[in-house]
Amino acid sequence: MLLNFVIIPGLSYGSQLALGALGVTFVYAVLRFANFAHGELMSFGAMITILFTWFFQSQNIGLGILPTALIALPFGILATIVLGLLSDKFVFKYYRKQKSVPVVLAMVSIGVMFVVNAIIRIIVGTETIKFSDGQKFIMKAKQFKAMTGLNEGLALKSSQVITILITILLLTFTFWFLQKTKTGKSMRAFSDNEDLALLSGINPDRVVFITWLIVGTLACVAGTLYGLDKSYKPIIYLNLVLPVFASAIVGGIGSPFGAVVGGYVIAFSEIMVTYAYKKFFKYLLPESLEPSSLVQLLSTDYKFAVSFTILVIVLLIRPSGIFRGKVL
Amino acid sequence: MISLVGKNLTAGYGGVDIIKNINLEVKQGEIVVIVGPNGAGKSTAMKALLGMLKLTDGGVSFAEDDITFMLPQDRVNLGIAFVPQTQNVFTGMSVEENLEMGGFIRDDNINLTIEDIYNLFPILKEKRNQNAGELSGGQRQQVAFGRALMTKPKILMLDEPTAGVSPIVMDELFSRIIEVGKTGVGILMVEQNAKQALNIADRGYVLVNGKNSREGSGQDLLNNPEVRKSFLGG
Numbered sequence: 001m002l003l004n005f006v007i008i009p010g011l012s013y014g015s016q017l018a019l020g021a022l023g024v025t026f027v028y029a030v031l032r033f034a035n036f037a038h039g040e041l042m043s044f045g046a047m048i049t050i051l052f053t054w055f056f057q058s059q060n061i062g063l064g065i066l067p068t069a070l071i072a073l074p075f076g077i078l079a080t081i082v083l084g085l086l087s088d089k090f091v092f093k094y095y096r097k098q099k100s101v102p103v104v105l106a107m108v109s110i111g112v113m114f115v116v117n118a119i120i121r122i123i124v125g126t127e128t129i130k131f132s133d134g135q136k137f138i139m140k141a142k143q144f145k146a147m148t149g150l151n152e153g154l155a156l157k158s159s160q161v162i163t164i165l166i167t168i169l170l171l172t173f174t175f176w177f178l179q180k181t182k183t184g185k186s187m188r189a190f191s192d193n194e195d196l197a198l199l200s201g202i203n204p205d206r207v208v209f210i211t212w213l214i215v216g217t218l219a220c221v222a223g224t225l226y227g228l229d230k231s232y233k234p235i236i237y238l239n240l241v242l243p244v245f246a247s248a249i250v251g252g253i254g255s256p257f258g259a260v261v262g263g264y265v266i267a268f269s270e271i272m273v274t275y276a277y278k279k280f281f282k283y284l285l286p287e288s289l290e291p292s293s294l295v296q297l298l299s300t301d302y303k304f305a306v307s308f309t310i311l312v313i314v315l316l317i318r319p320s321g322i323f324r325g326k327v328l
Numbered sequence: 329m330i331s332l333v334g335k336n337l338t339a340g341y342g343g344v345d346i347i348k349n350i351n352l353e354v355k356q357g358e359i360v361v362i363v364g365p366n367g368a369g370k371s372t373a374m375k376a377l378l379g380m381l382k383l384t385d386g387g388v389s390f391a392e393d394d395i396t397f398m399l400p401q402d403r404v405n406l407g408i409a410f411v412p413q414t415q416n417v418f419t420g421m422s423v424e425e426n427l428e429m430g431g432f433i434r435d436d437n438i439n440l441t442i443e444d445i446y447n448l449f450p451i452l453k454e455k456r457n458q459n460a461g462e463l464s465g466g467q468r469q470q471v472a473f474g475r476a477l478m479t480k481p482k483i484l485m486l487d488e489p490t491a492g493v494s495p496i497v498m499d500e501l502f503s504r505i506i507e508v509g510k511t512g513v514g515i516l517m518v519e520q521n522a523k524q525a526l527n528i529a530d531r532g533y534v535l536v537n538g539k540n541s542r543e544g545s546g547q548d549l550l551n552n553p554e555v556r557k558s559f560l561g562g
Binding site for chain 2: 182185186188189192193195196197198199200201202203
């Protein structure tokens with residue numbers, strides 16, 4: 001039962017956070033600022049994916065049991081990359097050339113965040129959109145009960161499985177790219193020591209370009225997966241920035257591995273703290289002790305408070321995060 | 329014979345000129361040392377040659393071409409390499425990756441050059457998979473030196489290569505520098521350990537207060553009573 005309500009949702013939510021945090025970490029490590037617009041980048045990617053999903057649905061193009069969004073995803077990724085590059089070209093580049101301090105760039109990114117947010121609202125409005133189609137469950141609770149004879153169900157949503165699989169794929173690729181390819185190594189070198197990278201003949205413009213390629217991809221995939229799993233609502237992504245940043249910082253901002261670990265740490269803590277343990281205790285305790293309330297440590301409304309608390313604790317105890325961050 | 333020449337170099341930070349009308353030259357295959365008291369503008373002169381500072385006057389030429397307005401990273405492509413005094417390795421990357429990054433601009437096979445560098449500094453081969461940030465000061469300098477050599481430079485500039493290392497390591501580094509010089513690379517270095525540096529140098533420049541004060545062969549400068557008195561410690 002824990003598996004059903006804690007581990008699987010934790011894994012899929014954690015994957016979404018991990019991908020989001022990885023994007024934040026990339027911008028931080030290479031461009032050296034905290035990009036608050038990242039949540040909107042995720043939202044924008046999800047929105048474009050939704051638009052294309054609708055288009056494909058209207059054309060009756062689909063993937064059968066898989067959500068149509070998967071065919072639309074590449075278009076979303078492309079659009080997100082373009083948006084990232086445009087925001088860089090027209091906004092961030094200017095401040096980079098001015099050699100502005102990171103906090104100025106962070107403030108500027110908040111401006112970008114509002115602009116992108118406004119664009120999204122103009123295009124799709126503020127309503128909640130459900131765009132997942134295809135088969136919703138891989139295994140329904142009842143099927144599981146019938147299969148195993150246990151009296152608690154285990155439901156496996158296909159969006160969760162897709163999330164976890166895509167995350168594994170994307171993370172493997174990203175780490176392989178950073179560790180094994182010449183371009184990936186040059187990005188690490190640039191993030192490690194910019195001056196020395198220049199002295200080695202590494203072209204900074206190219207590194208920035210590739211960073212946005214990766215960041216756009218990660219953001220769009222993270223945003224779309226989150227939307228598939230829950231539902232798409234522009235305001236949610238504004239809130240999502242907090243756990244995403246918390247994940248990046250808890251893991252050690254600038255460290256890709258840390259971002260991934262941070263994502264899962266935050267996701268599991270949020271879910272475990274807000275999970276209703278009532279049923280759980282029902283099985284463990286004798287009937288007379290059965291709790292009358294839901295036995296939630298905190299109501300789900302406080303979900304974001306959890307990530308905030310962890311963030312503060314980590315900053316107090318180990319300011320550099322679990323895995324000392326700063327460089328790729 | 330290719331040479332890197334700085335003529336009437338005048339430059340500084342924030343409007344104040346630290347070096348004034350300095351002339352420097354280094355040819356392929358020779359070891360040239362810049363010495364002088366603290367604050368004489370030795371490192372500044374070297375950075376001006378590399379283009380890391382905006383010149384207010386004077387110019388730089390390489391192989392007879394004027395490169396005064398060329399970006400530092402483009403000078404790297406010409407065959408001018410530079411080892412900064414501090415932060416001269418990628419601390420989060422392994423020794424081998426540091427060398428690979430040194431050879432970033434090359435399209436040919438860099439593995440042979442990496443082998444050459446391992447032969448020059450056997451300890452690096454031993455620690456090839458260790459992060460450069462975990463190495464001792466002397467080993468780090470070897471990595472920094474190796475990284476710069478990976479570009480197969482014609483002229484190599486070293487900013488205080490022996491800063492903060494023990495005397496034994498210093499001798500070791502100097503003998504490696506001589507070895508590299510013998511392969512036809514021109515070496516220009518700034519050194520605090522003036523005596524030892526002048527000992528191995530073909531030529532030397534003495535800078536005082538941002539100006540050329542004296543130049544000559546290493547031995548001449550070592551034997552010059554004035555130079556000895558002013559900063560070689562008698």
